[in-house]
Amino acid sequence: MTATATAPRRARNTRSGIRRGEALAGWVFTLPVILILGVFLLIPVVMALWVSVSDWSGRGSPFSSNVGFVGLQNYAAVTTGDGLATRDFGTAMRNNTWYVLLVVPLQTALSLFLAVLVNGAILRGRGFFRTAFYFPSVTASVAITVLFIFLFSTSGVVNEILGAIGIAGPNWLADPRGLLHILFGAVGITDGPAALTQNDFLGLSWWNWIAGPSVAMTVFIIMAIFTTSGTFMLLFLAALQNISPEVQEAAMVDGANAWQRFWRVTLPQLKPALFTVLTLGLIGCWQVFDQIYTGTKGQPAKTTLTPAYLSYDASFLDQDWGQGAAIAFILFAIIVLLTLFQRWALRDRPVSARRARQYQPKETRP
Known part of the structure; x- marks a missing residue:
């Protein structure tokens, strides 16, 4: 075999050896992080999953x-049973569903509005x-919670203002x-129709499902929007600053007004x-805990549960670790499914010819 024939082989062997060395170095540098994640994340998750299908007493x-091993008994106790556990889980799901439906859209819209506002050249x-x-995003949630509870309490500023304008200020948080x-x-x-009161889901009638958030939960909703919009504003602001000005200028040349430039x-x-x-926002809303623990502990009448x-209550207070872990994994499944749905809803879609014509200014349409 000639030298010219063996040269390419040596080059390939050298490149493969370099790649193997780079791969080994990559594994060496990432090994500490892998070990940390395995010890403090993967193993606890596996243990919690086992607890959710066992009768561990703590x-x-x-x-x-x-x-x-008890199988899915802990999951069935909070989803299909007729006892207090199912009703409490249904109440918690009802409260958190209203929390998500109100907080996520409002905080997203407000943070986008603030980002557009501070990104504009006209704002001094x-x-x-x-x-x-x-x-507000860097302020401790405990301090913010105490402040909001005080503002809406019987002797708080909100009730004082309502009393000054002639509206009686009862203890709103206790309703x-x-x-x-x-x-x-x-x-x-005061009573719903039979179709809503005689049918139930997770231990609650549909009349109770559409009750809306309580006043206390509404306070937490306002507080969440107030404390998180600033953080999400920075994300939108960074994205806005990455948009090339030439794109906006081209849209202006095509005759698009301010709203068309923003929307399209x-x-x-x-x-x-x-x-x-x-x-x-979705993950944070479904995992809301510290505000509830600091402020109301689920009261009044479990309307902030x-x-x-x-x-936490089932595990650490009632010592029912199986049901507590089951609730946590149900919550995890809800978050994953809703995240996948969001990814599907916001996916890139091919633009049809008819839709493309709609995006063109009227002056340039064929």
């Missing part, structure tokens, strides 16, 4: 011989406003009714940031 190791002191809008039920009661509707040019380019904001707090 004493000793969950893998000891006296811990038995943009640095000050960026800091002011972001400041267990939902906002929609309060509005229905104001017009004389700016917003489509914000889709990655929008997905991130919606996903983080959430699945995350219910999991």
Whole structure:
């Protein structure tokens, strides 16, 4: 074999050896992180999954011989049973569903509005406003919770203002009714139709499902929007600053007005940031715990109970570790499914010829 024939082989062997060395070096550098994630994340998740399908009492190791396998009994107890566990889980799901439906859209819209506002050239002191809008996000949630509970309490500022304008200020936080039920009661509707009161889901009638958030939960909703919009504003602001000015100028040359430029040019380019904001907001809303623990502990009448707090209550207070872990994994499944749905809804779709003509200014359409 000649030297010219063996040269390519030596080059290939050298390149493969370099790649193997790079791969080995990559594994060496990432090994500490893999070990940390395995010890503090993967192993606890596997242990929690086993606890959710076992009768572990909280004493000793969950893998000891006296811990038995119960299958899906813990999951069935909170989803299909007729007892208090199912009703509490249904109440927590109802409360958290209203929390998600109100917080996620409002905080996303507000954070996008603030990002567009501080990104505009006409606003003076943009640095000050960026800091002011972001400041609530870095404040401890415990301090914010105590402040909001005080503002809406009987002797709080909100009730003082309502009293000054002639509206009696009762203890709003102690009212267990939902906002929609309060509005229905104001017009004389106190009982729902039979179709809503005689059928139930997770231990609650559909009339209770559509009650809306209580006043106390509404306070937490306002607080969540107030404290998270600043963080998401920065994400939108970074995405807005990455949009080339030439794109906006081209749209202006085509005759697009400000709303058309935002809706048809700016917003489509914000889709990655929008997905991130919606996903983080969704996860944060379904995992709300510290505000409930600090503020109300699920009261009044369990109208601020959430699945995350219910999991803590079942595990650490009632010592029912199996049901607590089952609630946590149900919550995990809900978050994953909704995240996948968001990814599907915000996916890139091919633009049809008819839709492309709709995006063209009228002057340039054929």
